[in-house]
Amino acid sequence: MNTAALLIYLSVMALTPGPNNLILAASGLNHGFGRTVPSLLGISTGIALQSAIIILFMSQLAPLLGALKPALTLAGCAYLLYLAWQMKQAGTLGKQAEEQQPMSFMGGIWFQWLNPKTWMMSLNMGMVFLPQDMPAGQAAVLFFLLVFITMMPCISVWAGAGVALQKLLNTPRRLACFNGTMALTLAGTALWLLLDSLPAGRLGAANFPI
Template identity: 40%
Template sequence: MFENLIPLILFCFGMTVTPGPNNIIMTATGANHGYRASLPHILGATLSIPVMCMMVGVGLGQLILLYPPAHTALNLAGSAYLLWLAWKVANYSGTVDGKDAGQPLTFMQAVVFQWLNPKCWMMYIGAVSMFTTSGGNVFLQVFIIAAVFTVMVPPCFSFWSLAGVGVGRFLTSPARRRAFNLTLALLLVASLVLAQLPQDGMG
């Protein structure tokens, strides 16, 4: 396992920092509300992700993949939640000061979102299948994977939120802000569509 630590770190970093539902929402939050408003989302994800990764490591991910009703239920719930988030982002008020804009994710909403996010399932199932071996201590291996993902979340999510803060400085009119929010909402919908392609809703 430890000889694969560098590849694992690179894998976790790549999967965490690349665009996806979490990072799109982080960008929208940073642009519309500032970095501080992103902290509940970051904290919720940081606490939820290791639990989710460990559950995948003990077989939950494969169980969901092999049990069609559970697979379908998770897919429908995740799709509905992502569409709701896209609607929420698209309907920010467009006020320049953000006082009347829709509210960012709360801590608990961020926790729930990780379990309904198709990209999260893809990341953890992929990591567990690639970086665990049957001949080693599987629990320790999964724990290391969960720890690496957890360490990656705060800096990667912060990067996207701060990028949103930077973009927000140029959103000096309601029309620009509405256009930006609508673009991010469409990207969220696009991420949902793409998630349906590789593994019929889990990839």
């Protein structure tokens, strides 16, 4: 297995903008880095678990994923729209931000199970990087560890960027504009994923970042 190439692939996918990173940046800004740590752990664990499961049951999961893709896409996009609405409601730092809870550890895990693009990323990773001569159980453990240790620091950059913006977005008006922009971007991402999943969609099969 070309481990270096796999780590580069994972790093690029983890650092580029996408639903997970938008959520983490907004959480870092509104809740601080400490309260965002469960989200970071949940997202990293969720992606790593998906990768391990797909590696372990590669031949059985491929057709099943195709059958479940419409339902996964619809559920995932609906949840993204809900999260976008929650972002829009986070208008000020302090009391209002305290009342709204960041994504939990389990929320971070379950969100990945609803994210069809994350599933496809893991499936593509298994097809490209899985060693043919490695036992499935050993490969699943190896992929879980590599995905987790790569994802965690990379997506933490986005939470840290959100924290860094706290000093800049220190007025209710600025914060409301930021949260509104992030909410619109996340909602647009949900609609993109939904349109891309339609049989007659013309958006192509581009790999969307996580």
